Amino acid sequence: MYIDPREYEYHSEYERMIKAYPPEQRYLLAIMQDIQKEFHYLPRLALKIISQHIGVPFSKVYAIASFYKAFSLVPKGRVVFRVCDGTACHIKNSETLIDQLHKQLGIGPGETSADGEYSLETVNCLGACALAPVMVVNGKVYGKVGPSSIEKIIKEYGGCCHGQAGK
Numbered sequence: 001m002y003i004d005p006r007e008y009e010y011h012s013e014y015e016r017m018i019k020a021y022p023p024e025q026r027y028l029l030a031i032m033q034d035i036q037k038e039f040h041y042l043p044r045l046a047l048k049i050i051s052q053h054i055g056v057p058f059s060k061v062y063a064i065a066s067f068y069k070a071f072s073l074v075p076k077g078r079v080v081f082r083v084c085d086g087t088a089c090h091i092k093n094s095e096t097l098i099d100q101l102h103k104q105l106g107i108g109p110g111e112t113s114a115d116g117e118y119s120l121e122t123v124n125c126l127g128a129c130a131l132a133p134v135m136v137v138n139g140k141v142y143g144k145v146g147p148s149s150i151e152k153i154i155k156e157y158g159g160c161c162h163g164q165a166g167k
């Protein structure tokens, strides 16, 4: 199992968070949620410590982490753009927003820019269909987003317009 050497920098932090829970399998998801929330992904080193702490094989912990869409196994960008592509938003042209972001950020859904600044994701329904099309940026909800608003929103997060953000 390959572990990125940079993850060792946070070894004690992972241990502190993981060992805050009793060593029982039923806390697996709660521990993973905490790590995901703090680091925006699940580092392999953290998964290894979890597996040792609760006594579940690494392969099983890894399989669970890969199964849930809420967890990421790769680091996310500083700014995460989540565009809803559920039915209501799709009807209201969410695809155009995804295209716009793709053009402006230079990344497609599920990707992170090489400089680690931006991630683009699509989600199914954010539960705010009345505001379709909806997009969430680092937890902030934007409703009734028109293609013309995209540049403005990217700029709010330090990106630029036309071509790749930040350039």
Ligand code: FES
Residues within 6 Å of the ligand: 084, 085, 086, 087, 088, 089, 090, 124, 125, 126, 127, 128, 129, 130, 132, 134
């Ligand atoms: S379909 Fe987009 S918020 Fe429900």
